[in-house]
Amino acid sequence: MAKNINLKIDGITVSVPEGTTILEAARQLNIQIPTLCYHEDLCIAGNCRVCVVELKGARTLPASCAMPAAEGMDVLTNTLKVRTARKHIIELLLSEHNAQCTTCYKNGKCELQNLASEYKISNGETFIDLVPSKNYQIDAYSPSIIKDDSKCIRCQRCVRTCEELQHVSALGVAYKGDKMKISTFFENPMFEVVCTNCGQCVNRCPTGALIERNYIDQVWDAIYDENTHVVVQTAPAVRVALGEDLGVDTGEIVTGKMVTALKRLGFNSVLDTDFTADLTIIEEGNELLTRLKRALVDKDPNVRLPMATSCSPGWIKFIEHTYPEYLDNLSTCKSPQQMFGALAKTYYAQKRNIDPAKIVSVSIMPCTAKKFEADRPEMRSSGFKDVDFVLTTRELAVMIKQAGLDFAKLPESDYDSIMGQSTGAAVIFGATGGVMEAALRTAYEVVTGREVPFDGLNITAVRGMDGVREAAITIDGTKPEWNFLEGVTLKTVVAHGLVNAKKVMDSVRDGKADYHFIEIMACPGGCLGGGGQPVPTNKEIREKRAKAIYQEDTGKSIRKSHENPEVVGIYAEFLKEPLGHKSHELLHTHYKARQRY
Amino acid sequence: MSYTQLKRVDLIFDTEATTKDILQTAWSKTNEQIVNELLESGLKGRGGAGFPTAMKWKFTSEQPEKERFVICNADEGEPGTFKDREILFKVPQKVFGGMAVCAKVIGATQGFVYLRGEYRFLLKELQKQLDDFHGILKDLGINFSISIVMGSGAYICGEESALFESMEGKRGEPRNKPPYPTIAGFRSKPTVINNVETLVYAFMITKHGAKKFKDLGTADSRGSKVFSISGDTPKAGIYELELGMTVEQFVEEFGDGDTKAVQVGGASGFCVPRKKFKDTIIGFEGVPTGGSMMLFNSSRSMYNVLHNYLEFFEEESCGQCTPCRVGCQQLMKGIEAVKKGKKHAAYLEQLMKLSQTMKITAKCGLGQSVANSFSSIVENFKEEMIY
Incomplete structure (x- = not known):
C-alpha cells in the first residue's frame, strides 16, 4: 500500500x-x-x-x-515567473516551427497552435524565425504517412511510441544541438525503413509533423466522376470512433448516421467490411481446422502451427521485417479490406452487372497501414487494384464536414446490399481479441455442432486490455468427422500493440509456448485504437470504444459469422466452398521477408 | 610584479606516498571514519556544481539496492578546462585510488572511468597504469576493478545522467531528476559519480585526514583547487591554488597587466569585468568554477568571445529540451542581428529575459548554465554587443 x-x-x-x-x-x-x-x-x-x-x-x-x-x-x-517562462518556451518552439497554419493539414487540431492561441503569442517583438536556416525536408514517399520536419517540435512522442508501444524504433533522434531532429535509419524515407505504417506516431504527434497521406481529393474526384461506380466499405472500428471528430460523445455508436453520411456524400454503394470479416472467419477458421487435422491426424511435419491472424497490415509488415522465418505461420487469408476489394471488382461487379474497370473501391479504415496494404503488389487479384483509395476515420470526418452535414443530427440508414450484411462476430474484429472470439464462436460450432459454452456467446477470457491474454478451450462432444479434436485443448493467445506481439513471438520462437492460434493486432486496443482513428487517444478512450463495440455485437440479431445470410449466399453462388479454388485466387495470399535494415 | 600572494598547494600532484600506502591507510579505517573525515574536510565536487562529496558517498551507501557503482567523470569538455587531462596524465593511480576508497565506502566492486573521446591518446598509458593498480588491489586482497569507457566527443555527456545513458549505449541525453544518481544512476543502480579531481582530493583526505584540507580556503570553499589558466596571460597552465582568492588577486598574478575580463568556469561560467574584480571571490560564495579561468585583455572583442561560446552551445546542446536547444540558437542569432543592426539594441533586453528563462527551465545543469556567459557578458559589455 x-x-x-x-x-x-x-x-x-x-x-x-x-x-x-x-x-x-x-x-x-x-x-x-x-x-x-x-x-x-x-x-x-x-x-x-x-x-x-x-x-x-x-x-x-x-x-x-x-x-x-x-x-x-x-x-x-x-505566477508571473511561470507565465513568462511558458510563453518563452512556446515562442521558442514557434520560432523553429513552420507556422503556415492555414495550409497545414492539422490546422485546428494542432496542440502547439492551441497553446499559441491560449498564450496569445501575438504582440511585441517575436524571436528570429529559424525556419529559413533549417533546410527542413518533407518525406512524402510513403503511401501511408507523411513526415514534415518543418512542423516538428522534437517532443519525441513519436520516438517513444515507436519504441515503447511498437518495438519498431523506425523513428529515432539524430544529431544534436540546433541540428537535432527526428529521423530514421540512415535518414532513409519512412517507406524504406522498418516502419510498419501503423500510424500510432501520427495519432500522438501534437503538430502536423506526422500525418496520414490523405486521399480526400481523389475520392471526391471519383465521386463526381459520372463514369465511375464508387463503392465504399467501412471497417468495424470506424463506427465507434467517427463521432468523436464530429461532435458526438466518445463511445457512442454511429453506424447508422455514418451510412447516411456516406450516401449523402455520393458513394454509389455503401457496404460493410464486416461482411468480409465474417468471410474471413469462415476461411480462417477452416484453415485453422485444416492445419490442426494435418498436424494431429496426418502428422504432416510441414504444417505450421501456431497459426497467426493476418488482418492487421501493421503486424504483417512487422513480421516481414522482424520474424520472417514465421511468415508461413500466418494465415494465408487476406485482411477483410482486401477480401472486400477483390470481391468488389469480381463478385459484386458480376451480381450488379457493372464493368469492374469502372468501379472505384474506397475503404474507410481506422488505420494508416491499410493505405500501404492496398498498394501492395499482392493485392491485385481482381485484375485491378482491388482497393483504390483508403481513407482513415479522420479523413471521412473531414469529408463529412466539407459536405456541410450536421452529423449528430443525421437520421440512421442501413447498409446497401450485396456485401453489406454482417454479424456481431464481425463487428468485434475492431477490438483486440475480437477475431479470436469470432473464430472460436464459429470453429467450435463447426466441430461440435453446438454453440461455444460461454454465457451469451461472450468469450470474456479473450477480451480486455491486457497486452497479452492467453485462453484455452477444451473441445468435447465432437461431430464424427472432427473426432480427432475430441478432448483437445485449443490454446490461444491474443496480443495487441507490437511490443506485445514481440513477447508472443519470442516465446513461440524460444519454444516456451505451444499455442495453436495467435491473434495479433498492431495497435493498442486493436483496430479501435488504430493509427487512423480520431485524436486524441488514451486508455480511457480506447476502453469506451471497446465497450461500444461489444454493445454493437450484443445488439445484433446474428452473432456468428457462419450464419451471415450473405456469406452463405456467396459460397452458394460464387466461392462454392471455403478454401476452394476461387477463395485461393481472390481471398488468400502470401507475404515475403523484408530486411530489417 | 610581486611574486605571489596566492598560496600554491601541492595535494594533487604530490607523489610522496605510494598508492599502496594510502590504500592501506584507507583500509585501516572504517567507512564511517572515511565519510566523517570527508564531511569534516568540507570537500565539494570539483566538476563545478559543488555538491558535498561526503553526502554523495553516504547517500549511495545507504540505498537498499546492493549493486552499486563508482564512476569517474573524465569527460572534461568545458572550454578552457584541461586540468583533468593533466591529473590523469601525471597521477592516474591517485584517481583510481580515490575510486577504490569510494567503492569501499559504498560497497561497490565495479568502477568505470568515462574518458573524454578527445583524450584517447591517454588511453594506452592509462590502461597500463590501471593494470598496475589492479595488481596493487590484488596484493592487498581488495575486490574491486575499474574499466575505462571511451566517450565519443559530445560535450553533453559530461552531464552525469547523460554520461550514464552514453555508457548504457544510448543517446547521450540528460535524464529527469529526481531520481538522482545516488538512488538510480548507471543501469539504474545507486551510483557515485565524481570528477577526476574530486576523487584525488578524497584520496588525499583519506591519507592526511581532514585538517590539512580544511585549513585551506574559506567557510564555503574549503581546500584548494586545480585551475586551468588560459587566454591573455604570460603564465598559461595548470596551477593548484588555495580557494578564497578574489579575481583581483588572481589577475594580479596571472594577468598581462591589461586584463579587461575573466571568464570564470568556462563557456558555461560567468564573465567578471574589471570593475568587479575586487569584490568577486572565486569559489562557491562568489563565482564557482570547475577550473577554467580565461583572461581577456583590452584587445579582445567580447562580442567575439560570446559569439564563440554561443556557437559552441548551439552545437553541443543535446537538443532535447526547448529552452536549451532553441534558446541557444536565438541568443546567437540575436546578438548577430543586433550587431548587424537588423534588430534594435533593445532586443538585447528581450534576450536577457529569455536567458533568465533558460536558466530556470532547462532540463539539465548544462542547459541551465548555457546562458550564464550570455547574461554576464551582455550585462557588462553591452556597448560591445551593439557597436
Whole structure:
C-alpha cells in the first residue's frame, strides 16, 4: 500500500499516492497545466518544458510532468515567473516551427497552435524565425504517412511510441544541438525503413509533423466522376470512433448516421467490411481446422502451427521485417479490406452487372497501414487494384464536414446490399481479441455442432486490455468427422500493440509456448485504437470504444459469422466452398521477408 | 610584479606516498571514519556544481539496492578546462585510488572511468597504469576493478545522467531528476559519480585526514583547487591554488597587466569585468568554477568571445529540451542581428529575459548554465554587443 503525500498546489491542499507527479496532482484539482511532450500512453520525457511550475524554495522551475510530488511541497502554477517562462518556451518552439497554419493539414487540431492561441503569442517583438536556416525536408514517399520536419517540435512522442508501444524504433533522434531532429535509419524515407505504417506516431504527434497521406481529393474526384461506380466499405472500428471528430460523445455508436453520411456524400454503394470479416472467419477458421487435422491426424511435419491472424497490415509488415522465418505461420487469408476489394471488382461487379474497370473501391479504415496494404503488389487479384483509395476515420470526418452535414443530427440508414450484411462476430474484429472470439464462436460450432459454452456467446477470457491474454478451450462432444479434436485443448493467445506481439513471438520462437492460434493486432486496443482513428487517444478512450463495440455485437440479431445470410449466399453462388479454388485466387495470399535494415 | 600572494598547494600532484600506502591507510579505517573525515574536510565536487562529496558517498551507501557503482567523470569538455587531462596524465593511480576508497565506502566492486573521446591518446598509458593498480588491489586482497569507457566527443555527456545513458549505449541525453544518481544512476543502480579531481582530493583526505584540507580556503570553499589558466596571460597552465582568492588577486598574478575580463568556469561560467574584480571571490560564495579561468585583455572583442561560446552551445546542446536547444540558437542569432543592426539594441533586453528563462527551465545543469556567459557578458559589455 503506497503511502500518501500531502502537498499544496496554488494554495489548495491535496493528498496523492506516493509516485504521483505534480501534473497528475494538479489535474486532480482541475488545475490545467499545459503539456506537449507528455502523453498518457508513454513514458515521461520532460523535454518540452512547457509544463513548468514554480516550487517554493527551488531555484529552478521543474517540469510538473516529471517531478514527483513530495511531502510539504508548495507548488504554484500560475505566477508571473511561470507565465513568462511558458510563453518563452512556446515562442521558442514557434520560432523553429513552420507556422503556415492555414495550409497545414492539422490546422485546428494542432496542440502547439492551441497553446499559441491560449498564450496569445501575438504582440511585441517575436524571436528570429529559424525556419529559413533549417533546410527542413518533407518525406512524402510513403503511401501511408507523411513526415514534415518543418512542423516538428522534437517532443519525441513519436520516438517513444515507436519504441515503447511498437518495438519498431523506425523513428529515432539524430544529431544534436540546433541540428537535432527526428529521423530514421540512415535518414532513409519512412517507406524504406522498418516502419510498419501503423500510424500510432501520427495519432500522438501534437503538430502536423506526422500525418496520414490523405486521399480526400481523389475520392471526391471519383465521386463526381459520372463514369465511375464508387463503392465504399467501412471497417468495424470506424463506427465507434467517427463521432468523436464530429461532435458526438466518445463511445457512442454511429453506424447508422455514418451510412447516411456516406450516401449523402455520393458513394454509389455503401457496404460493410464486416461482411468480409465474417468471410474471413469462415476461411480462417477452416484453415485453422485444416492445419490442426494435418498436424494431429496426418502428422504432416510441414504444417505450421501456431497459426497467426493476418488482418492487421501493421503486424504483417512487422513480421516481414522482424520474424520472417514465421511468415508461413500466418494465415494465408487476406485482411477483410482486401477480401472486400477483390470481391468488389469480381463478385459484386458480376451480381450488379457493372464493368469492374469502372468501379472505384474506397475503404474507410481506422488505420494508416491499410493505405500501404492496398498498394501492395499482392493485392491485385481482381485484375485491378482491388482497393483504390483508403481513407482513415479522420479523413471521412473531414469529408463529412466539407459536405456541410450536421452529423449528430443525421437520421440512421442501413447498409446497401450485396456485401453489406454482417454479424456481431464481425463487428468485434475492431477490438483486440475480437477475431479470436469470432473464430472460436464459429470453429467450435463447426466441430461440435453446438454453440461455444460461454454465457451469451461472450468469450470474456479473450477480451480486455491486457497486452497479452492467453485462453484455452477444451473441445468435447465432437461431430464424427472432427473426432480427432475430441478432448483437445485449443490454446490461444491474443496480443495487441507490437511490443506485445514481440513477447508472443519470442516465446513461440524460444519454444516456451505451444499455442495453436495467435491473434495479433498492431495497435493498442486493436483496430479501435488504430493509427487512423480520431485524436486524441488514451486508455480511457480506447476502453469506451471497446465497450461500444461489444454493445454493437450484443445488439445484433446474428452473432456468428457462419450464419451471415450473405456469406452463405456467396459460397452458394460464387466461392462454392471455403478454401476452394476461387477463395485461393481472390481471398488468400502470401507475404515475403523484408530486411530489417 | 610581486611574486605571489596566492598560496600554491601541492595535494594533487604530490607523489610522496605510494598508492599502496594510502590504500592501506584507507583500509585501516572504517567507512564511517572515511565519510566523517570527508564531511569534516568540507570537500565539494570539483566538476563545478559543488555538491558535498561526503553526502554523495553516504547517500549511495545507504540505498537498499546492493549493486552499486563508482564512476569517474573524465569527460572534461568545458572550454578552457584541461586540468583533468593533466591529473590523469601525471597521477592516474591517485584517481583510481580515490575510486577504490569510494567503492569501499559504498560497497561497490565495479568502477568505470568515462574518458573524454578527445583524450584517447591517454588511453594506452592509462590502461597500463590501471593494470598496475589492479595488481596493487590484488596484493592487498581488495575486490574491486575499474574499466575505462571511451566517450565519443559530445560535450553533453559530461552531464552525469547523460554520461550514464552514453555508457548504457544510448543517446547521450540528460535524464529527469529526481531520481538522482545516488538512488538510480548507471543501469539504474545507486551510483557515485565524481570528477577526476574530486576523487584525488578524497584520496588525499583519506591519507592526511581532514585538517590539512580544511585549513585551506574559506567557510564555503574549503581546500584548494586545480585551475586551468588560459587566454591573455604570460603564465598559461595548470596551477593548484588555495580557494578564497578574489579575481583581483588572481589577475594580479596571472594577468598581462591589461586584463579587461575573466571568464570564470568556462563557456558555461560567468564573465567578471574589471570593475568587479575586487569584490568577486572565486569559489562557491562568489563565482564557482570547475577550473577554467580565461583572461581577456583590452584587445579582445567580447562580442567575439560570446559569439564563440554561443556557437559552441548551439552545437553541443543535446537538443532535447526547448529552452536549451532553441534558446541557444536565438541568443546567437540575436546578438548577430543586433550587431548587424537588423534588430534594435533593445532586443538585447528581450534576450536577457529569455536567458533568465533558460536558466530556470532547462532540463539539465548544462542547459541551465548555457546562458550564464550570455547574461554576464551582455550585462557588462553591452556597448560591445551593439557597436
